[in-house]
Amino acid sequence: MEQSPPPAKSWSIHTRSEIISKYEIQGRVGSGAYSDVYKARRLSDNLTVALKEIHDYQSAYREIEALQVLQNCPNVVVLHEYFWREDEDAVLVLEFLRTDLDAVIKEGKKRGDGVGVGEVKRWMVQILCGVDACHRNMIVHRDLKPTNLLISDDGVLKLADFGQARILMEPGFVAPDENTQQYEQNPLFQEHTAPPAEVVPEMDSSSEGLRNKRQGIVSREESFREICEYNIQDSLDDIDKETSIQDGDTSCLATGTASDIGDDTLKSYCSYEVEDAENERRGALTSCVGTRWFRAPELLYGSTDYGLEVDLWSLGCIFAELLTLAPLFPGTSDIDQISRIISVLGNLTEEVWPGCLKLSDYGTISFAKVENPTGIEACLPNCSPDEISLVKKLVCYDPAARATAMELLHDEYFSKQPLPVPLSDLRVPLTNSGQDEDSPGGWHGYNDMESDSDFDDFGPMSVHTSSGGFSLQFS
Numbered sequence: 001m002e003q004s005p006p007p008a009k010s011w012s013i014h015t016r017s018e019i020i021s022k023y024e025i026q027g028r029v030g031s032g033a034y035s036d037v038y039k040a041r042r043l044s045d046n047l048t049v050a051l052k053e054i055h056d057y058q059s060a061y062r063e064i065e066a067l068q069v070l071q072n073c074p075n076v077v078v079l080h081e082y083f084w085r086e087d088e089d090a091v092l093v094l095e096f097l098r099t100d101l102d103a104v105i106k107e108g109k110k111r112g113d114g115v116g117v118g119e120v121k122r123w124m125v126q127i128l129c130g131v132d133a134c135h136r137n138m139i140v141h142r143d144l145k146p147t148n149l150l151i152s153d154d155g156v157l158k159l160a161d162f163g164q165a166r167i168l169m170e171p172g173f174v175a176p177d178e179n180t181q182q183y184e185q186n187p188l189f190q191e192h193t194a195p196p197a198e199v200v201p202e203m204d205s206s207s208e209g210l211r212n213k214r215q216g217i218v219s220r221e222e223s224f225r226e227i228c229e230y231n232i233q234d235s236l237d238d239i240d241k242e243t244s245i246q247d248g249d250t251s252c253l254a255t256g257t258a259s260d261i262g263d264d265t266l267k268s269y270c271s272y273e274v275e276d277a278e279n280e281r282r283g284a285l286t287s288c289v290g291t292r293w294f295r296a297p298e299l300l301y302g303s304t305d306y307g308l309e310v311d312l313w314s315l316g317c318i319f320a321e322l323l324t325l326a327p328l329f330p331g332t333s334d335i336d337q338i339s340r341i342i343s344v345l346g347n348l349t350e351e352v353w354p355g356c357l358k359l360s361d362y363g364t365i366s367f368a369k370v371e372n373p374t375g376i377e378a379c380l381p382n383c384s385p386d387e388i389s390l391v392k393k394l395v396c397y398d399p400a401a402r403a404t405a406m407e408l409l410h411d412e413y414f415s416k417q418p419l420p421v422p423l424s425d426l427r428v429p430l431t432n433s434g435q436d437e438d439s440p441g442g443w444h445g446y447n448d449m450e451s452d453s454d455f456d457d458f459g460p461m462s463v464h465t466s467s468g469g470f471s472l473q474f475s
């Protein structure tokens, strides 16, 4: 029997009556791999909001799920409501945040005087509070980077873009941590633990797709329960394969089998949803997440049973960038990414990371021995021993050895002079890191330097075939 074509998707927020009856859309402010983001005015009270139109089911599902759990965290972007209709893109109504940490770094560089130590500490404390909230709820963000750390006009930094987030346990689970109370009472952190007025959730979403075409206002709890109960299998069938990421931004290491060698061997790409869907069915995770420069070694080596620690590696890269105003590991391909890490930390061996031999791509790629790794110190010139020590606690091979966000919040670095400055002393850039309506998609420096192949611009290599697959040797 001939199959009827799938229903056409709207792709345009401007045609959605349920949205334009409540919001005046003022223009596009950004776009990402899966989304377009618009600035809008809520007609009922003139509040400026961001409308994030997400073109990918799974990404929307994850973002809504994670943001609902984290709704009361002052360092996570506020989700006011969302619109979910079958065969339409999801639209999230988020608090509008004009700038981000990438702009802070760029502006510090442009001014020439960098970012002051007290400012660096205040930004870091806010990031750590946001990440700690995620991790206490067993949410792994999986795409932490400066452009996903948005900043309000009054200097409050908020984690955003939860499209790749996963909840690793039951939602609502809060890790018992006796330190929590202590940290919430610590005057050092109090400035940003008081929820801003806007945090009051207003979850009047019309979530039609999730409620079988019934329309109406649903409570937070109800909508969350429904979104959790929605059959993931059905959802995966709905995924629009057209939107699979195939750019270098999320490209993964080629996991080799001998048959790959013939045609497209060295053209590494990853159909994110397909791999992810498969992994989800098996209860495993995909290694194809995050932006390469911030991606943890376990992901680069193809792990599918990683944990919250992948965010901690990203944090270390972000902190290093905040301190030096330059990316720590700006890899041009996944192989180049690993190569840069190895040149700093040395080769990946059982000695530095017991269990690394089990990583699925460990035997696939081998590197010549690096006799004299430079060490993190070399990447952090002009940084204090405390700053170097902080980065080292995060940027280390063994995920189990990385310090948690909570541990870092108690690091003496933050209680030493100069103390974190108050929010009002932070220099908040007037713009975001470059994107506007006229240059959609153009402000992610990270996306610009990607290549189709993981092996472009890379030195000599040799391919060895065996019955089990192939391995690549780089020199």
Ligand SMILES: Nc1ncnc2c1ncn2[C@@H]1O[C@H](COP(=O)(O)OP(=O)(O)OP(=O)(O)O)[C@@H](O)[C@H]1O
Pocket (backbone or CB within 6 Å): 029, 030, 031, 032, 033, 034, 035, 036, 037, 050, 052, 077, 094, 095, 096, 097, 098, 143, 147, 148, 150, 160, 161, 162, 163, 432, 435
């Ligand atoms: N709440 C917000 N307020 C203002 N601008 C926002 C907001 N959320 C997102 N943006 C803008 O839209 C851009 C794209 O948003 P976002 O990163 O969330 O989308 P994405 O499709 O998940 O992106 P990526 O490709 O980085 O994963 C951001 O870089 C930012 O410029």
